[in-house]
Amino acid sequence: MAQRVGRVVPERGVWLIGLFLAAAALVACQPSTAVVGTEEAVLTKPPEVPPPITRDHPTTVVVRLETQELVMRLADGVNYTFWTFGGSVPGRFIRIREGDDVEFHLSNRPDSRAPHNIDLHAVTGPGGGATSSFVAPGQTATFRFKALNPGLYVYHCATAPVGMHIANGMYGLILVEPPGGLPPVDREYYVMQGEVYTTGAYGAPGLQGFSMEKALAERPDYVVFNGAVGSLAGGASLHADVGETVRLFAGNGGPSLISSFHLIGEIFDRVYPEAGSAVSENVQTTLLPAGGAAIVEFRTQVPGNYLLVDHSIFRAFNKGALGTLAVAGPADSTIYSGRIDEGIYIPEGGAIQTLPGTAETRAEPSPTTLPQRLAWGERVFTQNCAACHQPEGQGIPAAFPPLAGSDFLNADRNRAIGVLLHGLQGLVTVNGATFNGVMPALRLSDEDIANVLTYVYSQWGNAGHIITPEEVRAARQ
Ligand code: HEC
Ligand SMILES: [Cu+2]
Helix, strand or coil: CCCHHHCCCCHHHHHHHHHHHHHHHHHHHHCCCCCEEEECCCCCCCCCCCCCCCCCCCEHHHHHHHHEEEEEEEECCCEEEEEECCCCCCCCCCEEEEECEEEEEEECCCCCCEEEEECCCCCCHHHHHHHHCCCCCEEEEEEEEEECCCCEEEEEEECCCCHHHHHCCCCEEEEEECCCCCCCCEEEEEEEEEEEEEEECCCCCCCCCECCHHHHHHCEEEEEECCCCCCHHHHCEEEHHHHHHHHEEEEECCCCCCCCEEEECCCCEEEEEHHHCEEEECCEEEEECCCCCEEEEEECCEEEEEEECCHEEEHHHHCEEEEEEEEEEECCCCCCCCCCCCCCCCCCCCCCCCCCCCCCCCCCCCCHHHHHHHHHHHHHHHHHHHHHHHCCCCCCCCCECCCCCCCHHHHHHHHHHHHHHHEEEEEEEEEEEEECCCEEECCCCCCHHHHHHHHHHHHHCCCCCCCCCCHHHHCCC
Protein backbone atom coordinates (compact mmCIF):
# COMPACT_ATOMS: atom_id res chain seq x y z
CA MET A 1 0.00 0.00 0.00
CA ALA A 2 2.83 2.39 0.87
CA GLN A 3 4.35 1.90 -2.60
CA ARG A 4 1.08 2.49 -4.44
CA VAL A 5 0.55 5.66 -2.53
CA GLY A 6 4.13 6.65 -3.42
CA ARG A 7 3.40 6.46 -7.14
CA VAL A 8 0.58 8.98 -6.96
CA VAL A 9 1.68 12.37 -8.31
CA PRO A 10 2.21 14.23 -5.09
CA GLU A 11 0.00 17.03 -4.12
CA ARG A 12 0.61 18.03 -0.52
CA GLY A 13 -2.79 16.84 0.91
CA VAL A 14 -2.59 13.49 -0.89
CA TRP A 15 0.92 12.95 0.49
CA LEU A 16 -0.29 13.47 4.06
CA ILE A 17 -3.22 11.06 3.64
CA GLY A 18 -0.87 8.55 2.04
CA LEU A 19 1.59 8.71 4.92
CA PHE A 20 -1.23 8.26 7.40
CA LEU A 21 -2.56 5.20 5.55
CA ALA A 22 0.91 3.69 5.34
CA ALA A 23 1.40 4.07 9.07
CA ALA A 24 -2.01 2.50 9.71
CA ALA A 25 -1.15 -0.46 7.47
CA LEU A 26 2.14 -1.02 9.33
CA VAL A 27 0.36 -1.06 12.66
CA ALA A 28 -2.20 -3.55 11.32
CA CYS A 29 0.56 -5.97 10.33
CA GLN A 30 1.97 -6.22 13.90
CA PRO A 31 0.59 -9.10 16.05
CA SER A 32 -2.21 -7.35 17.83
CA THR A 33 -2.12 -6.84 21.58
CA ALA A 34 -5.01 -4.38 21.59
CA VAL A 35 -8.18 -5.69 23.19
CA VAL A 36 -10.89 -5.83 20.52
CA GLY A 37 -14.55 -6.74 21.05
CA THR A 38 -16.34 -8.81 23.68
CA GLU A 39 -17.34 -12.44 23.85
CA GLU A 40 -19.09 -14.74 26.28
CA ALA A 41 -16.81 -17.56 27.54
CA VAL A 42 -17.70 -21.13 26.58
CA LEU A 43 -17.59 -23.13 29.83
CA THR A 44 -17.57 -26.93 29.90
CA LYS A 45 -18.13 -29.63 32.49
CA PRO A 46 -15.38 -32.24 32.96
CA PRO A 47 -14.06 -34.16 31.08
CA GLU A 48 -14.94 -31.84 28.18
CA VAL A 49 -12.77 -28.87 27.20
CA PRO A 50 -13.93 -25.75 25.31
CA PRO A 51 -12.71 -25.47 21.70
CA PRO A 52 -9.26 -23.98 21.00
CA ILE A 53 -9.13 -20.21 20.61
CA THR A 54 -8.66 -19.11 17.00
CA ARG A 55 -8.66 -15.35 17.61
CA ASP A 56 -5.42 -13.57 16.65
CA HIS A 57 -6.08 -10.75 19.12
CA PRO A 58 -7.12 -10.35 22.76
CA THR A 59 -10.72 -9.59 23.57
CA THR A 60 -12.89 -8.95 26.59
CA VAL A 61 -14.14 -12.34 27.78
CA VAL A 62 -17.22 -12.42 29.98
CA VAL A 63 -17.23 -15.38 32.39
CA ARG A 64 -20.40 -16.15 34.32
CA LEU A 65 -19.97 -18.80 37.00
CA GLU A 66 -22.51 -19.86 39.59
CA THR A 67 -21.69 -21.57 42.89
CA GLN A 68 -24.11 -24.40 43.62
CA GLU A 69 -24.33 -26.76 46.59
CA LEU A 70 -25.58 -30.15 45.41
CA VAL A 71 -25.99 -33.68 46.73
CA MET A 72 -24.19 -35.89 44.19
CA ARG A 73 -22.84 -39.41 43.93
CA LEU A 74 -19.39 -39.93 45.46
CA ALA A 75 -19.35 -43.72 45.00
CA ASP A 76 -21.99 -46.39 44.46
CA GLY A 77 -24.49 -45.99 47.31
CA VAL A 78 -22.54 -43.04 48.75
CA ASN A 79 -23.64 -39.42 48.40
CA TYR A 80 -22.01 -36.20 49.46
CA THR A 81 -23.10 -32.55 49.55
CA PHE A 82 -20.64 -31.08 47.08
CA TRP A 83 -20.02 -27.36 46.82
CA THR A 84 -19.36 -26.58 43.16
CA PHE A 85 -18.45 -23.98 40.56
CA GLY A 86 -21.18 -24.58 37.98
CA GLY A 87 -22.67 -27.84 39.26
CA SER A 88 -19.75 -30.22 38.66
CA VAL A 89 -16.54 -31.34 40.39
CA PRO A 90 -14.15 -30.05 39.20
CA GLY A 91 -15.88 -26.81 38.19
CA ARG A 92 -16.40 -25.51 34.66
CA PHE A 93 -13.31 -25.37 32.46
CA ILE A 94 -12.48 -21.80 31.39
CA ARG A 95 -10.41 -21.16 28.24
CA ILE A 96 -9.05 -17.73 27.39
CA ARG A 97 -6.09 -16.17 25.56
CA GLU A 98 -3.06 -14.29 26.85
CA GLY A 99 -3.82 -10.55 26.88
CA ASP A 100 -7.57 -11.05 27.29
CA ASP A 101 -9.46 -8.83 29.69
CA VAL A 102 -11.70 -11.08 31.75
CA GLU A 103 -14.91 -9.69 33.18
CA PHE A 104 -15.74 -12.25 35.86
CA HIS A 105 -19.23 -12.56 37.33
CA LEU A 106 -19.46 -14.89 40.33
CA SER A 107 -22.99 -15.64 41.55
CA ASN A 108 -23.95 -17.66 44.62
CA ARG A 109 -27.32 -19.38 44.33
CA PRO A 110 -29.96 -18.16 46.82
CA ASP A 111 -30.39 -21.71 48.15
CA SER A 112 -26.72 -22.02 49.14
CA ARG A 113 -25.84 -22.48 52.79
CA ALA A 114 -22.39 -20.90 52.69
CA PRO A 115 -20.80 -17.80 51.19
CA HIS A 116 -18.14 -18.42 48.52
CA ASN A 117 -15.54 -16.61 46.43
CA ILE A 118 -12.94 -17.49 43.81
CA ASP A 119 -9.15 -17.35 43.75
CA LEU A 120 -7.89 -17.93 40.20
CA HIS A 121 -4.17 -18.67 40.01
CA ALA A 122 -4.22 -16.99 36.57
CA VAL A 123 -4.96 -13.62 38.20
CA THR A 124 -2.27 -11.09 39.03
CA GLY A 125 -3.70 -9.21 42.01
CA PRO A 126 -4.35 -9.68 45.74
CA GLY A 127 -6.09 -12.93 46.59
CA GLY A 128 -6.29 -13.91 42.92
CA GLY A 129 -9.73 -12.32 42.90
CA ALA A 130 -10.87 -13.76 46.23
CA THR A 131 -11.31 -10.46 48.05
CA SER A 132 -13.27 -8.96 45.14
CA SER A 133 -15.57 -11.92 44.65
CA PHE A 134 -16.91 -12.81 48.12
CA VAL A 135 -20.61 -13.57 47.66
CA ALA A 136 -23.18 -14.50 50.29
CA PRO A 137 -26.09 -16.68 49.12
CA GLY A 138 -28.17 -14.76 46.58
CA GLN A 139 -25.41 -12.28 45.71
CA THR A 140 -23.39 -11.60 42.55
CA ALA A 141 -19.92 -10.01 42.45
CA THR A 142 -18.06 -8.73 39.40
CA PHE A 143 -14.36 -8.06 38.97
CA ARG A 144 -11.94 -7.73 36.04
CA PHE A 145 -8.43 -8.99 35.41
CA LYS A 146 -6.00 -9.13 32.52
CA ALA A 147 -4.54 -12.54 31.67
CA LEU A 148 -0.84 -11.66 31.71
CA ASN A 149 0.76 -15.13 31.75
CA PRO A 150 -0.09 -18.10 29.54
CA GLY A 151 -0.50 -21.49 31.21
CA LEU A 152 -2.96 -23.86 32.88
CA TYR A 153 -4.08 -22.59 36.25
CA VAL A 154 -6.10 -23.91 39.17
CA TYR A 155 -8.96 -21.89 40.57
CA HIS A 156 -10.63 -22.58 43.89
CA CYS A 157 -12.85 -21.12 46.58
CA ALA A 158 -10.94 -19.26 49.29
CA THR A 159 -13.69 -18.66 51.84
CA ALA A 160 -12.99 -19.74 55.42
CA PRO A 161 -12.49 -22.51 56.25
CA VAL A 162 -10.68 -22.65 52.91
CA GLY A 163 -9.71 -26.31 53.17
CA MET A 164 -13.34 -27.32 53.74
CA HIS A 165 -14.59 -25.41 50.68
CA ILE A 166 -11.92 -27.03 48.50
CA ALA A 167 -12.48 -30.50 49.94
CA ASN A 168 -16.19 -30.06 49.22
CA GLY A 169 -15.36 -29.70 45.52
CA MET A 170 -14.70 -26.01 44.92
CA TYR A 171 -11.84 -26.16 42.41
CA GLY A 172 -11.34 -26.19 38.65
CA LEU A 173 -9.00 -25.18 35.82
CA ILE A 174 -8.56 -22.09 33.65
CA LEU A 175 -6.37 -22.30 30.54
CA VAL A 176 -4.67 -19.16 29.25
CA GLU A 177 -3.52 -19.96 25.71
CA PRO A 178 -0.41 -18.26 24.34
CA PRO A 179 -0.87 -16.18 21.16
CA GLY A 180 -1.02 -18.72 18.33
CA GLY A 181 -2.45 -21.35 20.68
CA LEU A 182 -1.19 -24.81 21.65
CA PRO A 183 -0.12 -27.28 18.93
CA PRO A 184 -3.24 -28.95 17.48
CA VAL A 185 -4.17 -32.43 18.78
CA ASP A 186 -7.02 -34.84 18.02
CA ARG A 187 -8.52 -34.98 21.54
CA GLU A 188 -8.41 -32.84 24.64
CA TYR A 189 -9.73 -33.84 28.07
CA TYR A 190 -10.09 -32.26 31.50
CA VAL A 191 -9.15 -34.38 34.53
CA MET A 192 -8.70 -33.19 38.08
CA GLN A 193 -7.83 -35.02 41.26
CA GLY A 194 -9.17 -34.17 44.70
CA GLU A 195 -9.67 -35.71 48.13
CA VAL A 196 -12.94 -36.12 50.02
CA TYR A 197 -12.97 -36.37 53.81
CA THR A 198 -16.11 -38.23 54.84
CA THR A 199 -17.51 -38.88 58.29
CA GLY A 200 -17.86 -42.57 57.41
CA ALA A 201 -15.15 -44.91 56.14
CA TYR A 202 -14.61 -45.69 52.42
CA GLY A 203 -17.76 -47.27 51.07
CA ALA A 204 -19.94 -46.50 54.12
CA PRO A 205 -23.36 -46.00 52.49
CA GLY A 206 -25.70 -43.01 52.54
CA LEU A 207 -25.17 -39.27 52.69
CA GLN A 208 -21.75 -38.58 54.18
CA GLY A 209 -20.78 -35.45 56.06
CA PHE A 210 -17.44 -33.62 55.98
CA SER A 211 -14.92 -34.74 58.61
CA MET A 212 -12.80 -31.85 59.85
CA GLU A 213 -10.82 -34.31 61.93
CA LYS A 214 -9.74 -36.41 58.93
CA ALA A 215 -9.10 -33.25 56.92
CA LEU A 216 -6.76 -31.87 59.58
CA ALA A 217 -4.93 -35.19 59.67
CA GLU A 218 -4.82 -35.20 55.82
CA ARG A 219 -6.28 -38.72 55.84
CA PRO A 220 -9.00 -38.86 53.21
CA ASP A 221 -11.03 -42.02 52.66
CA TYR A 222 -11.58 -40.96 49.05
CA VAL A 223 -9.07 -39.71 46.50
CA VAL A 224 -10.84 -39.33 43.17
CA PHE A 225 -10.62 -38.02 39.63
CA ASN A 226 -13.44 -35.72 38.55
CA GLY A 227 -15.36 -35.79 41.79
CA ALA A 228 -16.41 -39.42 42.21
CA VAL A 229 -15.23 -43.02 42.25
CA GLY A 230 -15.71 -44.34 38.71
CA SER A 231 -16.34 -40.93 37.10
CA LEU A 232 -14.07 -42.00 34.21
CA ALA A 233 -15.03 -45.68 33.99
CA GLY A 234 -17.27 -47.80 31.77
CA GLY A 235 -19.40 -45.64 29.51
CA ALA A 236 -17.86 -42.50 31.00
CA SER A 237 -14.30 -43.51 30.06
CA LEU A 238 -12.14 -41.16 28.04
CA HIS A 239 -11.89 -42.24 24.39
CA ALA A 240 -9.34 -42.08 21.60
CA ASP A 241 -8.64 -43.98 18.41
CA VAL A 242 -5.33 -45.64 17.64
CA GLY A 243 -2.95 -43.14 16.07
CA GLU A 244 -4.60 -40.09 17.59
CA THR A 245 -2.88 -37.45 19.66
CA VAL A 246 -4.38 -36.79 23.08
CA ARG A 247 -3.85 -33.85 25.41
CA LEU A 248 -4.88 -34.04 29.06
CA PHE A 249 -5.32 -30.89 31.08
CA ALA A 250 -4.56 -32.44 34.46
CA GLY A 251 -5.02 -30.58 37.71
CA ASN A 252 -5.04 -31.27 41.41
CA GLY A 253 -7.49 -29.46 43.66
CA GLY A 254 -6.06 -31.12 46.77
CA PRO A 255 -6.72 -29.71 49.27
CA SER A 256 -3.70 -31.54 50.70
CA LEU A 257 -2.27 -34.45 48.72
CA ILE A 258 0.19 -34.35 45.82
CA SER A 259 -0.67 -36.55 42.84
CA SER A 260 1.82 -38.83 41.08
CA PHE A 261 -0.11 -38.69 37.82
CA HIS A 262 0.43 -41.74 35.61
CA LEU A 263 -1.26 -43.49 32.69
CA ILE A 264 -0.59 -47.22 32.92
CA GLY A 265 0.70 -48.52 29.57
CA GLU A 266 1.42 -45.15 27.98
CA ILE A 267 4.36 -42.81 28.02
CA PHE A 268 3.69 -39.08 27.97
CA ASP A 269 5.45 -37.88 24.81
CA ARG A 270 5.37 -34.30 26.04
CA VAL A 271 4.68 -32.82 29.46
CA TYR A 272 4.50 -29.18 30.46
CA PRO A 273 5.55 -29.78 34.08
CA GLU A 274 3.57 -27.72 36.56
CA ALA A 275 1.79 -26.36 33.47
CA GLY A 276 4.62 -23.89 32.84
CA SER A 277 6.18 -23.05 29.49
CA ALA A 278 9.00 -25.62 29.54
CA VAL A 279 8.43 -28.98 27.85
CA SER A 280 9.74 -32.35 29.06
CA GLU A 281 9.70 -35.34 26.73
CA ASN A 282 9.18 -39.05 27.42
CA VAL A 283 7.80 -38.86 30.94
CA GLN A 284 6.29 -41.81 32.86
CA THR A 285 4.79 -40.06 35.92
CA THR A 286 4.35 -36.36 36.46
CA LEU A 287 3.67 -34.56 39.71
CA LEU A 288 0.55 -32.50 40.22
CA PRO A 289 1.09 -30.34 43.28
CA ALA A 290 -1.92 -29.51 45.43
CA GLY A 291 -3.24 -26.38 43.75
CA GLY A 292 -1.21 -27.13 40.61
CA ALA A 293 -1.53 -28.67 37.18
CA ALA A 294 0.31 -30.17 34.21
CA ILE A 295 -0.44 -30.53 30.51
CA VAL A 296 0.42 -33.99 29.14
CA GLU A 297 0.36 -35.12 25.50
CA PHE A 298 0.79 -38.53 23.89
CA ARG A 299 -0.04 -40.45 20.72
CA THR A 300 -1.88 -43.75 21.06
CA GLN A 301 -0.50 -46.77 19.23
CA VAL A 302 -2.09 -49.87 20.74
CA PRO A 303 -5.81 -50.44 21.41
CA GLY A 304 -7.12 -51.34 24.85
CA ASN A 305 -7.97 -49.87 28.20
CA TYR A 306 -5.41 -47.65 29.85
CA LEU A 307 -5.73 -46.77 33.51
CA LEU A 308 -5.17 -43.28 34.76
CA VAL A 309 -3.91 -43.42 38.35
CA ASP A 310 -2.34 -41.54 41.18
CA HIS A 311 0.71 -43.81 41.45
CA SER A 312 0.56 -43.50 45.23
CA ILE A 313 -1.18 -46.69 44.40
CA PHE A 314 -3.40 -47.45 47.38
CA ARG A 315 -5.23 -44.27 46.41
CA ALA A 316 -5.88 -45.70 42.96
CA PHE A 317 -7.11 -49.16 43.89
CA ASN A 318 -8.54 -48.52 47.33
CA LYS A 319 -9.61 -44.90 47.47
CA GLY A 320 -10.90 -44.18 43.96
CA ALA A 321 -8.12 -42.37 42.05
CA LEU A 322 -8.63 -44.49 38.95
CA GLY A 323 -9.89 -43.58 35.47
CA THR A 324 -9.97 -45.29 32.10
CA LEU A 325 -8.84 -44.20 28.65
CA ALA A 326 -10.38 -46.59 26.11
CA VAL A 327 -8.37 -46.73 22.87
CA ALA A 328 -10.07 -48.29 19.86
CA GLY A 329 -8.54 -49.44 16.59
CA PRO A 330 -6.39 -52.08 14.97
CA ALA A 331 -3.71 -53.85 17.00
CA ASP A 332 -0.06 -53.48 16.06
CA SER A 333 1.82 -56.56 17.15
CA THR A 334 5.18 -54.94 16.40
CA ILE A 335 4.56 -52.58 19.29
CA TYR A 336 2.64 -54.83 21.65
CA SER A 337 1.85 -58.45 21.07
CA GLY A 338 0.40 -59.65 24.36
CA ARG A 339 -3.18 -60.57 25.11
CA ILE A 340 -5.11 -57.38 25.74
CA ASP A 341 -7.42 -57.67 28.72
CA GLU A 342 -10.63 -55.74 28.35
CA GLY A 343 -12.49 -54.67 31.47
CA ILE A 344 -9.54 -54.60 33.80
CA TYR A 345 -11.30 -51.85 35.73
CA ILE A 346 -11.79 -53.89 38.89
CA PRO A 347 -11.30 -51.71 41.91
CA GLU A 348 -10.13 -53.84 44.79
CA GLY A 349 -12.64 -51.73 46.64
CA GLY A 350 -14.27 -52.20 49.96
CA ALA A 351 -11.06 -52.19 51.91
CA ILE A 352 -11.89 -50.46 55.15
CA GLN A 353 -9.20 -48.23 56.51
CA THR A 354 -8.94 -48.30 60.25
CA LEU A 355 -8.69 -44.77 61.46
CA PRO A 356 -7.54 -43.74 64.89
CA GLY A 357 -10.34 -43.35 67.39
CA THR A 358 -11.80 -40.13 68.72
CA ALA A 359 -9.71 -37.01 69.12
CA GLU A 360 -7.32 -37.29 71.98
CA THR A 361 -7.92 -34.46 74.39
CA ARG A 362 -4.91 -32.23 74.66
CA ALA A 363 -3.27 -32.20 78.06
CA GLU A 364 -2.12 -28.64 78.63
CA PRO A 365 -1.79 -27.11 82.07
CA SER A 366 -5.05 -25.33 82.88
CA PRO A 367 -4.95 -21.60 83.50
CA THR A 368 -5.94 -20.61 87.00
CA THR A 369 -6.69 -16.88 86.87
CA LEU A 370 -9.28 -15.04 84.79
CA PRO A 371 -6.68 -12.98 82.87
CA GLN A 372 -4.97 -16.27 81.91
CA ARG A 373 -8.31 -17.69 80.75
CA LEU A 374 -9.01 -14.57 78.69
CA ALA A 375 -5.55 -14.63 77.06
CA TRP A 376 -6.03 -18.32 76.19
CA GLY A 377 -9.52 -17.60 74.88
CA GLU A 378 -8.31 -14.72 72.73
CA ARG A 379 -5.70 -17.00 71.14
CA VAL A 380 -8.35 -19.64 70.37
CA PHE A 381 -10.64 -16.94 68.97
CA THR A 382 -7.96 -15.51 66.67
CA GLN A 383 -6.99 -18.93 65.37
CA ASN A 384 -10.44 -20.49 65.02
CA CYS A 385 -13.27 -17.97 64.92
CA ALA A 386 -12.05 -14.63 63.55
CA ALA A 387 -11.85 -15.80 59.93
CA CYS A 388 -15.63 -16.20 59.86
CA HIS A 389 -17.01 -14.05 62.68
CA GLN A 390 -14.42 -11.29 62.01
CA PRO A 391 -11.77 -9.92 64.38
CA GLU A 392 -14.17 -7.67 66.30
CA GLY A 393 -16.93 -10.30 66.33
CA GLN A 394 -18.98 -8.11 64.00
CA GLY A 395 -19.76 -10.93 61.53
CA ILE A 396 -20.55 -10.50 57.83
CA PRO A 397 -24.14 -9.71 56.78
CA ALA A 398 -26.00 -12.68 55.29
CA ALA A 399 -22.98 -14.94 55.83
CA PHE A 400 -21.61 -15.08 59.38
CA PRO A 401 -23.69 -13.92 62.36
CA PRO A 402 -22.16 -11.41 64.79
CA LEU A 403 -20.86 -12.50 68.16
CA ALA A 404 -20.64 -8.87 69.30
CA GLY A 405 -23.83 -8.08 71.20
CA SER A 406 -25.45 -11.26 69.86
CA ASP A 407 -28.84 -11.87 71.51
CA PHE A 408 -28.59 -15.53 70.44
CA LEU A 409 -25.26 -15.95 72.20
CA ASN A 410 -26.19 -14.03 75.32
CA ALA A 411 -29.59 -15.68 75.84
CA ASP A 412 -28.34 -19.19 76.57
CA ARG A 413 -24.83 -20.17 77.67
CA ASN A 414 -25.54 -23.93 77.42
CA ARG A 415 -26.75 -23.52 73.86
CA ALA A 416 -23.52 -21.64 73.07
CA ILE A 417 -21.45 -24.51 74.47
CA GLY A 418 -23.50 -26.86 72.28
CA VAL A 419 -22.75 -24.75 69.18
CA LEU A 420 -19.02 -25.11 69.77
CA LEU A 421 -19.25 -28.83 70.53
CA HIS A 422 -21.43 -29.86 67.62
CA GLY A 423 -21.37 -27.01 65.10
CA LEU A 424 -24.55 -25.33 63.89
CA GLN A 425 -26.62 -25.36 60.75
CA GLY A 426 -30.10 -24.35 59.75
CA LEU A 427 -31.97 -21.12 60.20
CA VAL A 428 -30.89 -18.93 63.13
CA THR A 429 -31.94 -15.39 63.95
CA VAL A 430 -29.33 -13.12 65.50
CA ASN A 431 -30.28 -9.55 66.42
CA GLY A 432 -33.26 -9.73 64.05
CA ALA A 433 -31.29 -10.94 61.02
CA THR A 434 -31.59 -14.51 59.77
CA PHE A 435 -28.68 -16.74 58.83
CA ASN A 436 -28.80 -20.11 57.13
CA GLY A 437 -25.20 -21.20 56.99
CA VAL A 438 -22.97 -23.94 58.29
CA MET A 439 -20.67 -23.62 61.23
CA PRO A 440 -18.49 -26.74 61.26
CA ALA A 441 -17.84 -28.61 64.50
CA LEU A 442 -14.33 -27.48 65.38
CA ARG A 443 -12.01 -29.88 67.10
CA LEU A 444 -11.45 -28.00 70.34
CA SER A 445 -10.67 -29.25 73.84
CA ASP A 446 -12.94 -28.52 76.82
CA GLU A 447 -10.40 -25.97 78.00
CA ASP A 448 -10.37 -24.25 74.56
CA ILE A 449 -14.16 -24.06 74.40
CA ALA A 450 -14.49 -22.79 77.98
CA ASN A 451 -11.87 -20.11 77.46
CA VAL A 452 -12.96 -18.93 74.02
CA LEU A 453 -16.55 -18.56 75.22
CA THR A 454 -15.39 -16.77 78.37
CA TYR A 455 -13.37 -14.45 76.12
CA VAL A 456 -16.25 -13.85 73.70
CA TYR A 457 -18.67 -13.21 76.59
CA SER A 458 -16.19 -10.68 78.04
CA GLN A 459 -15.99 -8.65 74.81
CA TRP A 460 -18.10 -6.25 72.75
CA GLY A 461 -20.88 -5.62 75.29
CA ASN A 462 -21.63 -9.31 75.80
CA ALA A 463 -23.11 -10.83 78.99
CA GLY A 464 -19.81 -11.51 80.81
CA HIS A 465 -20.46 -15.19 81.63
CA ILE A 466 -17.51 -17.26 82.79
CA ILE A 467 -17.61 -20.77 81.33
CA THR A 468 -15.65 -23.54 83.02
CA PRO A 469 -14.13 -26.65 81.43
CA GLU A 470 -16.27 -28.73 83.82
CA GLU A 471 -19.43 -27.24 82.30
CA VAL A 472 -18.16 -28.12 78.82
CA ARG A 473 -17.25 -31.63 79.93
CA ALA A 474 -20.75 -32.11 81.38
CA ALA A 475 -22.32 -30.84 78.13
CA ARG A 476 -20.17 -33.22 76.09
CA GLN A 477 -21.77 -36.22 77.84
C1 HEC B 1 -16.40 -21.51 59.01
C2 HEC B 1 -16.90 -20.33 59.58
C3 HEC B 1 -17.11 -20.33 61.08
C4 HEC B 1 -16.17 -20.52 62.07
C5 HEC B 1 -14.70 -20.86 61.88
C6 HEC B 1 -16.85 -20.33 63.30
N1 HEC B 1 -18.16 -20.06 63.09
FE1 HEC B 1 -19.56 -19.68 64.49
N2 HEC B 1 -20.98 -19.65 63.06
C7 HEC B 1 -20.75 -19.72 61.71
C8 HEC B 1 -22.00 -19.69 61.01
C9 HEC B 1 -22.20 -19.75 59.50
C10 HEC B 1 -23.00 -19.61 61.98
C11 HEC B 1 -24.51 -19.60 61.74
C12 HEC B 1 -24.96 -21.02 61.50
C13 HEC B 1 -26.38 -21.12 60.98
O1 HEC B 1 -26.77 -20.30 60.17
O2 HEC B 1 -27.09 -22.05 61.40
C14 HEC B 1 -22.33 -19.55 63.26
C15 HEC B 1 -22.96 -19.41 64.49
C16 HEC B 1 -22.31 -19.20 65.69
C17 HEC B 1 -22.97 -18.88 66.95
C18 HEC B 1 -24.46 -18.70 67.17
C19 HEC B 1 -24.95 -17.44 66.51
C20 HEC B 1 -24.45 -16.15 67.14
O3 HEC B 1 -23.99 -15.28 66.38
O4 HEC B 1 -24.49 -16.01 68.36
C21 HEC B 1 -21.98 -18.77 67.88
C22 HEC B 1 -22.15 -18.46 69.36
C23 HEC B 1 -20.73 -19.03 67.22
N3 HEC B 1 -20.96 -19.28 65.91
C24 HEC B 1 -19.49 -18.99 67.85
C25 HEC B 1 -18.30 -19.33 67.23
C26 HEC B 1 -17.03 -19.39 67.90
C27 HEC B 1 -16.79 -19.01 69.36
C28 HEC B 1 -16.13 -19.83 66.98
C29 HEC B 1 -14.65 -20.14 67.19
C30 HEC B 1 -14.35 -21.09 68.21
C31 HEC B 1 -16.83 -20.00 65.73
N4 HEC B 1 -18.13 -19.69 65.93
C32 HEC B 1 -16.23 -20.39 64.55
C33 HEC B 1 -19.54 -19.84 61.09
C34 HEC B 1 -18.36 -20.06 61.74
CU1 LIG C 1 -16.77 -21.82 48.80
